[in-house]
Amino acid sequence: MTGIGLVGTGYWGKNHARNWKEMLKEGVIDKLVFCDIDIERAKELAGEGVGYTDSYQELLDDLEIHAIDIVTPSNTHYPIGKEALYAGKDIFVEKPLTMNSAEARDIVKIAESENRIIGVGHIFRYHPGIQKVKRMIDSGELGRIYYMFTNRMAFASPRKDMGVMYALGVHELDLYCYLLGVKYPRNARITKGTFLQPGIEEFADILMEFDDNISGYAVESWMSPFDKKMRVFTIIGSEKSVRVDYMKHDEIEVFNGKITGDLGSHNDPVLVDGEVEIVKIEKAEPLKAELMDFVSCIGTRNQPLADMYSGMRAVEMVEKCLNNECFRPD
Ligand SMILES: NC(=O)c1ccc[n+]([C@@H]2O[C@H](COP(=O)([O-])OP(=O)(O)OC[C@H]3O[C@@H](n4cnc5c(N)ncnc54)[C@H](O)[C@@H]3O)[C@@H](O)[C@H]2O)c1
Incomplete structure (x- = not known):
């Protein structure tokens, strides 16, 4: 059983939203909540059967949400990702993983010490x-x-x-x-x-x-x-x-x-x-394949094809x- 919280339902987040809704319908995941500081946008995309909120803290406190998908502006990936990892969630982070290599190395270190999975949007x-x-x-x-x-x-x-x-x-x-x-x-x-x-x-x-x-x-x-x-x-x-x-x-x-x-x-x-x-x-669809891989890794605890190490190296490069x-x- 897997619950997903999507943070960021803007230009690219709406494509994540569409795929997550499909996966909810297909039974790949069984709980889905959208979050955006623009709550109208989250509400509009959510529709029936999907929760919505304007506070990602709510997702972090929800024990039925196992992973957070972060599709917010790139300079927020690090602070939101870090909090989610410390809250015990696996995370999928759109590319670039972070906006500098020091943050990329730090988030990888946190994931390792918290035993969490990070998937990165190298679609x-x-x-x-x-x-x-x-x-x-x-x-x-x-x-x-x-x-x-x-x-x-x-x-x-x-x-x-x-x-x-x-x-x-x-x-x-x-x-x-x-x-x-x-x-x-x-x-x-x-x-x-x-x-x-x-x-x-x-x-x-x-x-x-x-x-x-x-x-x-x-x-x-x-x-x-x-x-x-x-x-x-x-x-x-x-x-x-x-x-x-x-x-x-x-x-x-x-x-x-x-x-x-x-x-x-x-x-x-x-x-x-x-x-x-x-x-x-x-x-x-590459985006669906990448999100499916991430969900599968939440279960198996294997590293996804686009893992945190490749995300970190890409930022370094x-x-x-x-x-x-x-x-x-x-
Ligand atoms: N893999 C790809 O091909 C691809 C393509 C486009 C964008 N991206 C990445 O996706 C990310 C988002 O890009 P975008 O173009 O969708 O940006 P965007 O500005 O259109 O959307 C970002 C959304 O995040 C919301 N947001 C911001 N801070 C928030 C917070 N603290 N809590 C909740 N919601 C918050 C905003 O209200 C907005 O709706 C970027 O990191 C970008 O690099 C990846």
Whole structure:
């Protein structure tokens, strides 16, 4: 039996609300309460069978609520999360886990000492296309990985609480490490542009270097009028390459040509052209998959796929990039 309290029913919280209501109906959870300081918003989303309040303290005092889902502005994740952990609740925290690495390390320490689970909203780990790519990398189907890139562009009002690095870049820094099975890149650096609000970058180019001469880059922008919402990930391998359009939850593109040759080899590099195949994958909503994983971990006490350690490292990486700090000085 699992009771969930959702704190924050704003722009993104309403999607959490919709999925939690579905899971309540399906019997995955058996109690649900929405909380927002704007109680009208919580009330409107709650509807029948869901409680609502404007005080998260009420959720912390409720013994039938086992976990708190925090979808409030990012600078409140740390104080709300900390209180919830000390109140004996597991927590799901939207990304970024916190707004600086000291808080991220502290919240992880608290969760460890209180024996609590933290799930983090690194939603793209749960995208069915990315899950397929991960299986293809791990099985060797893509061959040697050369590089990965992402275009994450939109024409949207910039957030006031953080720039594109904490809002968007955090996804790529986490995801590339996840795909390659490493904790951090060897190094990462950014170029960024801040045009409208001090301290809030509207675009950033991220360059990541990994071991084995693998590289990754990403363009993150809120100021791209030609791409209303473009979110495309590409990975280039020697045997196959794959493109995932994050807006599509049921297919990926696979390029079956080969790219062979490597530094140090005496053979000429060979590019063998091939077909681009649309490969159908099982459709799944990433947000639902991530919340389902979290609920399952509340029961099993296992770490979720997007666990607190990856959430902490992602914040550390964004911070280092913004401060122009070297990752691994070797
Ligand atoms: N994973 C993703 O793809 C994704 C997408 C968008 C946003 N997010 C994250 O979700 C979080 C929320 O973003 P948003 O765009 O929904 O913000 P928002 O401002 O639209 O919503 C935040 C909500 O929290 C409420 N709130 C604030 N303080 C509160 C408190 N102390 N108690 C109860 N309610 C409180 C506000 O009234 C508001 O309704 C951010 O951390 C953001 O980074 C993640």
